[in-house]
Amino acid sequence: MQRYTAAGYSRARILAQLVSDGFSPDILQPHFSDFPASAFIRSELPGPRALTDGALRALQKQASPPREAAGRLALKAATEMVEEGISFHYVPLIQCSFPHADPGDVATFSRKNGWLELTLGTTRPEAGLPYGVPARLLTIYCASEAIRTRSPDIFLGHSVHDFLRLLEIPITRGERGSLRVYANQLLRLIHSTLSIDENIRDASGRTGLHLRQALFAEEAQLWWDNDHHVGQGSSLTLSSGLFNSILERSAPLSTHAIRQLRKSPMDLDVYAWLVHRLFHLSKPSLVTWAQLSGQFGHGYAELRKFRRFFMGSLQRVQLVYGDAKVKTDDRGVLLLPSRPHVTPTRVGHKTRT
Numbered sequence: 001m002q003r004y005t006a007a008g009y010s011r012a013r014i015l016a017q018l019v020s021d022g023f024s025p026d027i028l029q030p031h032f033s034d035f036p037a038s039a040f041i042r043s044e045l046p047g048p049r050a051l052t053d054g055a056l057r058a059l060q061k062q063a064s065p066p067r068e069a070a071g072r073l074a075l076k077a078a079t080e081m082v083e084e085g086i087s088f089h090y091v092p093l094i095q096c097s098f099p100h101a102d103p104g105d106v107a108t109f110s111r112k113n114g115w116l117e118l119t120l121g122t123t124r125p126e127a128g129l130p131y132g133v134p135a136r137l138l139t140i141y142c143a144s145e146a147i148r149t150r151s152p153d154i155f156l157g158h159s160v161h162d163f164l165r166l167l168e169i170p171i172t173r174g175e176r177g178s179l180r181v182y183a184n185q186l187l188r189l190i191h192s193t194l195s196i197d198e199n200i201r202d203a204s205g206r207t208g209l210h211l212r213q214a215l216f217a218e219e220a221q222l223w224w225d226n227d228h229h230v231g232q233g234s235s236l237t238l239s240s241g242l243f244n245s246i247l248e249r250s251a252p253l254s255t256h257a258i259r260q261l262r263k264s265p266m267d268l269d270v271y272a273w274l275v276h277r278l279f280h281l282s283k284p285s286l287v288t289w290a291q292l293s294g295q296f297g298h299g300y301a302e303l304r305k306f307r308r309f310f311m312g313s314l315q316r317v318q319l320v321y322g323d324a325k326v327k328t329d330d331r332g333v334l335l336l337p338s339r340p341h342v343t344p345t346r347v348g349h350k351t352r353t
Helices: 002-006 011-020 053-062 070-083 091-095 132-149 158-166 178-190 240-248 255-261 265-280 289-296 303-320
Strands: 086-090 108-113 116-122 153-155 192-201 207-215 217-221 235-238 250-254 285-288 325-328 332-336
Touching (some): 086 255, 091 116, 091 265, 178 217, 265 303, 265 332, 289 303, 289 332
Antiparallel strands (some): 116 192, 153 235
C-alpha cells in the first residue's frame, strides 16, 4: 500500500493491484472498508494495467472521496512529502545495511536477513566500500530526490551543502572536515555495486529466487571546489535498475528523526528498521537476538555485547518515535502494532490506506 500510494495510485487502483497480487479479502477489507464486497473478488477485478479509464472511474465512484489523476497526485504528493519533512530509504538497505565502520581493503561486504541477502561491491577496490553515517545519509538523500523528482538524475553541487544543513551537520573544511568526508563517501557510493538475492513466493505457494544486480550510479559528473568538496554543477545518474527499484521499494522516514539520530549508524539502522516493520505490522512479531545480530551485528563476536549496544540504540530511537510499541526480554524484541511514525495520510496525500 505504501509503495503504490507513493507512486500516485488512487485507492481503487491500489485495491485492484493488491487483489491481483493475490492478497485475501480478510487482509484487505479492514483497509478498504468503504469498497463493496465485489471489489475483493479476484476474478471480477482485473489488475490495474488491464483496467480501462471507464472501469477505473466506476471503481473510484465506489470509494469516497474521489481522487486526483495519478500523475498530478504523484507530483503533488512528492512535493508535500518534501515540505512536510519526509525522507525515503531504499528497503533492501534497511533490511541489510551498509557497514558501520570502514571494512578496510575488502572488495565485497554481505549481510543476510531472512529471505534476503545483500552483497555490496565496488568497481574500484582502491576507493573502498561506503560505510558509516555518511553512506546512509547520502543514500537516503539520493532515494528521496529520486522519488521527489521521479528522475534518476540526482543533482549535487550546492544541494549537498543544503542537505548537510538540513540535517544540521556542521560544514567544515580541511583533511578531516565534513565536506571532504562526504566527498570521499560519495565517490565510494558512486563506484558501488548492489547484488540482492531474495527468496520469493507467489499466491499459490510456489517458491523461487529473485536476483537484482545494479551499479549504484551509471554516470556522474563531479566538480571539485576548494578543499576538494563537491562543487556547483555536480550530479550523478542512478542506474536504471536501482532507480526503478527505489521507486518500487522505498520506505518513508521522518527527516526530523534522521536529524536527531545522525550521530550513529546503528541508531539510523534501528530507526529505519523499526519504522518500516511497524508500518506494516498487524499482529505481534518476535525478532530473536540471533536474528537481530545477523542483521545489525556487524562484527560483534559475543551476542551479549551486541544486545547491550542494540538496546542503547533502541532507547534513543524510542525517544524520537515514542509511539513505537516494543518489548524486550531474553528471547529478543517483541514488536507490537503501533501508530506509524510517518502516517499514511502524509505519505499518500491524504489518502486513507
